[in-house]
Amino acid sequence: MKDNAAEVSEMIPFGYELDEDHLLLRDSIREFARNVVAPGAIERDIKGEFPADIVKQLGEMGYQGICVPEEYGGAGMDALASAIVVEELSRADASVGVINSVQNSLVIDPILRFGSEAQKKEWLPPMASGQWLDAFSLSEAGSGSDAGAMKCRAEKVGDEWVVNGTKLWVTNGAEADFYLLFVRTEEGDRKNASALGVMRDTPGLTVGKHEDKLGIRGSSTVELIFENCRVPASHLVGERGNGLKIALTAIDGGRLGIAAQALGIARAALEKSVTYSIERKQFGKSLCEFQAIQWKIADMATRIAASRALVYKGCWLKSRGEPSPHIPAMAKVFAAETASFCANQAIQIFGGMGYCREGEVERYLRDAKITEIYEGTSEMQRLTIAKSLIDNPGRIGRA
Amino acid sequence: MSFELSDDLLAIRELTGGFAAERIAPHARKWDAEKWLPDEVIREMGKVGILGVSLPEAYGGAGQGLLGMTVVVEEIARWCGATALMIAAHSGLCSAHIRIAGNDSQKNHWLPKLATGKVIGAWCLSEPECGSDAEALTTRAEKSAGGWLLNGRKFWITNGKRADVFVVTARTKPQRGARTISAFIVEKGTPGLIVGEPEDKMGMRASDTVPVTLENCEIPEENLCGGLHEGYVDALRVLDRGRVTIGSLSVGLARGCLEESVKYAAERKSFGAALHAHQAIAMKLADMDTQIEAARLLVRQAACTHDAGRPDKQLSSMAKLFASEMASRVGWEAIQIHGGAGYTKDVCVERLLRDNKLCEIGEGSSEVQRILISRAEVMRLGA
Numbered sequence: 001m002k003d004n005a006a007e008v009s010e011m012i013p014f015g016y017e018l019d020e021d022h023l024l025l026r027d028s029i030r031e032f033a034r035n036v037v038a039p040g041a042i043e044r045d046i047k048g049e050f051p052a053d054i055v056k057q058l059g060e061m062g063y064q065g066i067c068v069p070e071e072y073g074g075a076g077m078d079a080l081a082s083a084i085v086v087e088e089l090s091r092a093d094a095s096v097g098v099i100n101s102v103q104n105s106l107v108i109d110p111i112l113r114f115g116s117e118a119q120k121k122e123w124l125p126p127m128a129s130g131q132w133l134d135a136f137s138l139s140e141a142g143s144g145s146d147a148g149a150m151k152c153r154a155e156k157v158g159d160e161w162v163v164n165g166t167k168l169w170v171t172n173g174a175e176a177d178f179y180l181l182f183v184r185t186e187e188g189d190r191k192n193a194s195a196l197g198v199m200r201d202t203p204g205l206t207v208g209k210h211e212d213k214l215g216i217r218g219s220s221t222v223e224l225i226f227e228n229c230r231v232p233a234s235h236l237v238g239e240r241g242n243g244l245k246i247a248l249t250a251i252d253g254g255r256l257g258i259a260a261q262a263l264g265i266a267r268a269a270l271e272k273s274v275t276y277s278i279e280r281k282q283f284g285k286s287l288c289e290f291q292a293i294q295w296k297i298a299d300m301a302t303r304i305a306a307s308r309a310l311v312y313k314g315c316w317l318k319s320r321g322e323p324s325p326h327i328p329a330m331a332k333v334f335a336a337e338t339a340s341f342c343a344n345q346a347i348q349i350f351g352g353m354g355y356c357r358e359g360e361v362e363r364y365l366r367d368a369k370i371t372e373i374y375e376g377t378s379e380m381q382r383l384t385i386a387k388s389l390i391d392n393p394g395r396i397g398r399a
Numbered sequence: 400m401s402f403e404l405s406d407d408l409l410a411i412r413e414l415t416g417g418f419a420a421e422r423i424a425p426h427a428r429k430w431d432a433e434k435w436l437p438d439e440v441i442r443e444m445g446k447v448g449i450l451g452v453s454l455p456e457a458y459g460g461a462g463q464g465l466l467g468m469t470v471v472v473e474e475i476a477r478w479c480g481a482t483a484l485m486i487a488a489h490s491g492l493c494s495a496h497i498r499i500a501g502n503d504s505q506k507n508h509w510l511p512k513l514a515t516g517k518v519i520g521a522w523c524l525s526e527p528e529c530g531s532d533a534e535a536l537t538t539r540a541e542k543s544a545g546g547w548l549l550n551g552r553k554f555w556i557t558n559g560k561r562a563d564v565f566v567v568t569a570r571t572k573p574q575r576g577a578r579t580i581s582a583f584i585v586e587k588g589t590p591g592l593i594v595g596e597p598e599d600k601m602g603m604r605a606s607d608t609v610p611v612t613l614e615n616c617e618i619p620e621e622n623l624c625g626g627l628h629e630g631y632v633d634a635l636r637v638l639d640r641g642r643v644t645i646g647s648l649s650v651g652l653a654r655g656c657l658e659e660s661v662k663y664a665a666e667r668k669s670f671g672a673a674l675h676a677h678q679a680i681a682m683k684l685a686d687m688d689t690q691i692e693a694a695r696l697l698v699r700q701a702a703c704t705h706d707a708g709r710p711d712k713q714l715s716s717m718a719k720l721f722a723s724e725m726a727s728r729v730g731w732e733a734i735q736i737h738g739g740a741g742y743t744k745d746v747c748v749e750r751l752l753r754d755n756k757l758c759e760i761g762e763g764s765s766e767v768q769r770i771l772i773s774r775a776e777v778m779r780l781g782a
Contacts, residue, residue, distance in 0.1 A: 011707070012700065012703045012704055012707050012709070013401060013405075013466070013703050013706070013707065014401060014402065014403070014404070014466060014699045014700055014702075014703040015400070015401075015402070015696070015699065015700025015703055015704075016400055016700065017400060018400065019400065022400075080400065270776070271780055274776055274777055274780040274781070275780060275781075277777070278777060278780075278781045288773070288777045288781075291769075291770065293773075294769060294770055294773035294774070295769050295773070297772070297773040297776050297777070298720070298768070298769035298770070298772035298773040298776070299769070301713075301717070301772055301773070301776045302717040302720055302721050302772060303721075305697060305714065305717050305721075306693035306694070306696070306697055306717075306721055307693075309693060309696035309697055309700060310689075310692065310693055310696065312400060312402075313402045313696060316400055316401070316402050317402075326688070327692070330688070330689040330692055330693070333685075333689060334689055334690075334693060379682075381685075382681065382682050382685035382686065383678070383681060383685070384685075385684075385685035385688055385689060386675065386681035386682070386684045386685040386688075387681075389661060389684055389685070389688050390661065390664075390665065390675050390681075390684070393658065393661045393662065393665075396654055396657055396658055396661070396688070396691070397416065397474075397477070397654060397658065399692060399695060
């Protein structure tokens with residue numbers, strides 16, 4: 001059977017080896033990222049500039065709606081494909097990675113799951129073609145992880161929802177054409193929210209303050225102000241009162257996107273470090289010949305491999321429709337902390353150059369930090385993992 | 400891409416897990432104190448197929464490759480690292496070396512007996528003066544009238560006290576270099592094969608670790624295992640696989656620590672609530688769980704690269720490095736969660752932690768793994 005293993009060549013039966021379709025996808029998005037995304041990344045970070053032209057091209061190539069089924073004009077690919085795109089984009093520029101991830105994971109995915117047929121027919125084609133940019137709006141000044149405490153509210157008046165309130169930290173918010181908005185529609189702290197699809201040009205919606213951020217400075221993060229903003233009743237996504245469930249489901253899926261973003265940042269940090277450690281000479285030797293540097297490279301590479309295994313397993317489970325409360329949480333918390341670790345090591349390997357903006361690796365650390373915070377902080381992920389373990393201790397031995 | 404075990408492997412896991420819970424778990428503490436595994440348990444592991452899980456069916460094995468080995472070793476290590484180490488050395492090193500390098504007659508003679516535990520195997524590479532730097536070994540083999548004459552000292556030989564057959568590496572060319580060493584099969588009772596007294600170790604105490612001295616030990620010519628001067632190259636191939644096995648051993652030890660901790664954190668109350676209701680403890684459990692999952696994925700994937708005929712050596716090193724260091728962190732946290740109870744031998748976590756320290760050292764220390772991983776990364780990106 002496996003006696004002549006050395007002569008046999010087959011797909012690796014367990015693990016994250018990619019099939020041909022995903023390899024082709026990876027190679028093409030990698031090339032795009034190298035040629036188009038990477039060149040202006042430092043400048044966009046310094047200026048806080050949105051990569052409008054890149055996002056337009058991503059849309060034209062079908063990457064802004066990669067998981068949208070073909071019947072709605074999308075590429076009809078799976079969760080793994082989406083993760084690969086986010087990873088490769090983030091390796092060049094994590095801001096571009098999150099712009100893509102928000103659209104696919106936080107807006108398109110919940111519309112596919114919870115939206116009506118009419119909504120899908122109307123909204124998905126322009127999203128899939130990149131004509132529309134999407135944003136997801138849940139957080140408020142007083143409600144982050146504790147989303148049920150939201151204050152922004154909508155009242156049903158005739159055929160419309162009248163929205164009043166303020167939302168914060170809306171990624172893609174300044175440029176978006178479509179917002180998946182979560183508003184309080186009922187009293188109480190459970191089942192109190194609903195999801196609405198809101199077009200940018202709806203009267204009563206204004207974009208407020210632009211945040212000046214530590215990292216992912218190429219993506220916009222804004223305040224949204226709603227003043228008697230009237231949204232058609234037909235834009236209610238899912239059932240009234242089911243908004244929190246929709247939001248949490250979206251974030252559950254989004255964790256894999258952010259984990260893939262972290263993986264891209266970590267890989268950028270490792271690959272830049274290795275290249276630099278070969279070129280840079282001290283004491284007559286390349287840096288990579290010193291064990292002190294080899295240690296860092298080995299630890300970065302190992303944690304990246306472990307992160308990838310978790311992320312891909314999460315995607316695999318998602319594609320099979322197997323709900324797993326803990327694997328996406330593990331993928332996100334582990335990949336996010338790996339990204340920060342690798343970026344910090346990269347700065348150390350680059351030394352003074354790493355502390356300067358033109359060295360680029362300092363951006364990786366600033367970008368990495370957000371992956372530990374948004375779409376469920378590392379603390380929330382750990383609570384999720386612990387809860388699933390306490391509820392089902394037998395799963396440890398059945399993995 | 401897949402993250403599933405086959406039905407065959409799931410059945411083997413079930414069987415091994417049941418065996419371990421029934422035949423190993425109740426006695427592991429005693430074996431640790433007595434510094435010896437009963438022969439009977441090893442024979443039983445042979446009978447139920449645990450020792451032959453990775454050998455081809457033609458030799459009486461289950462044909463489950465290295466992936467099968469990792470599944471079995473994890474189940475056993477969950478209760479007792481020493482028993483798992485016995486399997487790792489017997490199946491993962493001795494049997495694997497004969498399977499990889501031996502000729503048909505050696506394979507036909509030894510593998511069915513090793514697969515069923517009728518004979519116990521040991522593997523002799525390390526010496527008093529060379530561990531990580533194994534290529535510097537000084538045991539030598541010289542042609543004699545009757546075959547080969549072996550002289551030298553081997554150290555830290557797992558299973559050495561109970562072994563019936565030893566695979567011994569020895570220098571067949573005086574100078575250093577990769578192709579200057581050969582491997583030989585030496586049977587117990589061969590004049591000149593002197594097995595010493597077991598070491599008194601920190602962990603893995605029930606597994607016997609002995610020095611083996613070869614004093615004009617003469618063996619037949621046909622006991623050369625593999626090509627002349629090819630023994631070191633073959634040994635490295637065995638070690639590449641053995642690393643993955645050690646990774647799975649650490650995963651099993653860490654799993655034991657986590658399972659005990661989850662149980663204790665549910666039962667034990669403090670400040671009016673179960674321990675696990677305190678975030679300080681919940682955060683620990685989540686980290687332990689995450690790291691075990693990550694390590695297990697690396698181990699299984701690395702194993703499968705070997706089974707598919709495309710061994711990924713870097714991944715094998717990563718699996719061992721990450722799993723072994725992970726299990727030590729998990730072990731310390733398990734003791735912390737158990738508090739005073741964890742510091743005593745009434746709870747098995749201190750034993751599992753002691754057992755795991757060996758996994759950071761044996762079959763290529765963490766330091767050696769990091770050098771190998773880094774070198775592979777530089778080669779990959781520097782080309």
